[in-house]
Amino acid sequence: MKAGSRALLVAMALSALAAMALAKDHIVGGSDGWDTFIDYDKWVAGEIFMVGDTITFKYMAYHNVLEVNMDDYAACAVDKPLSTHSNGSTTFELADVGTRYFICGIPRHCRNGTMHVAVTTVPFDASAAAGPSPAPLPSAPADGSVAASPAADAAAPKPPTGAPSSAVRFQKPVAAVAGLALAALAALLVA
Ligand SMILES: *[C@@H]1O[C@H](CO)[C@@H](O)[C@H](O)[C@H]1NC(C)=O
Ligand SMILES: *[C@@H]1O[C@H](CO)[C@@H](O)[C@H](O)[C@H]1NC(C)=O
Ligand SMILES: [Cu+2]
Numbered sequence: 001m002k003a004g005s006r007a008l009l010v011a012m013a014l015s016a017l018a019a020m021a022l023a024k025d026h027i028v029g030g031s032d033g034w035d036t037f038i039d040y041d042k043w044v045a046g047e048i049f050m051v052g053d054t055i056t057f058k059y060m061a062y063h064n065v066l067e068v069n070m071d072d073y074a075a076c077a078v079d080k081p082l083s084t085h086s087n088g089s090t091t092f093e094l095a096d097v098g099t100r101y102f103i104c105g106i107p108r109h110c111r112n113g114t115m116h117v118a119v120t121t122v123p124f125d126a127s128a129a130a131g132p133s134p135a136p137l138p139s140a141p142a143d144g145s146v147a148a149s150p151a152a153d154a155a156a157p158k159p160p161t162g163a164p165s166s167a168v169r170f171q172k173p174v175a176a177v178a179g180l181a182l183a184a185l186a187a188l189l190v191a
């Protein structure tokens with residue numbers, strides 16, 4: 001095997017492992033969940049969906065989740081969904097780059113309400129995944145004195161100890177991926 005292709009394999013193995021370790025589950029609508037009167041355009045704007053992530057819809061029994069194509073999304077058409085889910089907790093894996101479309105199967109919830117969301121998945125990016133997740137939209141620090149400037153954020157790669165749970169969640173996976181990456185590296189080098 002040429003050194004170049006071996007290096008490429010190593011890089012691919014590392015990025016795949018990193019993607020697994022840093023995958024994020026996005027709860028659609030955050031704490032509001034999947035319901036009427038939630039602004040999903042606004043929610044989507046505050047998230048970065050990367051290949052390997054999942055999205056989870058949490059909803060009451062009278063709602064459901066239909067994955068539909070782009071045209072049916074625009075029309076709130078419920079007659080030929082790609083899939084239908086109704087048990088109150090539905091997770092989709094974002095396995096590929098591209099846009100996927102989800103609506104509530106009650107037409108007026110989609111057409112006359114806000115229950116439609118388009119999720120665009122971008123390639124996995126380890127530095128974006130490991131960094132702080134986008135700030136919740138309406139938030140401001142409870143204590144104004146600790147608000148870090150963008151420059152301070154850039155200079156400090158590690159999240160502050162008081163960081164939100166999303167930052168904490170990444171610490172164990174990062175340790176795990178280091179071990180896995182070393183194992184993958186060893187396997188490739190002896191091959
Ligand atoms: C709903 O169904 C999915 C699989 O279709 C399952 O993984 C999940 O645990 C179920 N959730 C509830 C609340 O029953
Ligand atoms: C719902 O939206 C449709 C299409 O925009 C409109 O024709 C209909 O009158 C609306 N219904 C209600 C109850 O607002
Ligand atoms: Cu609904």
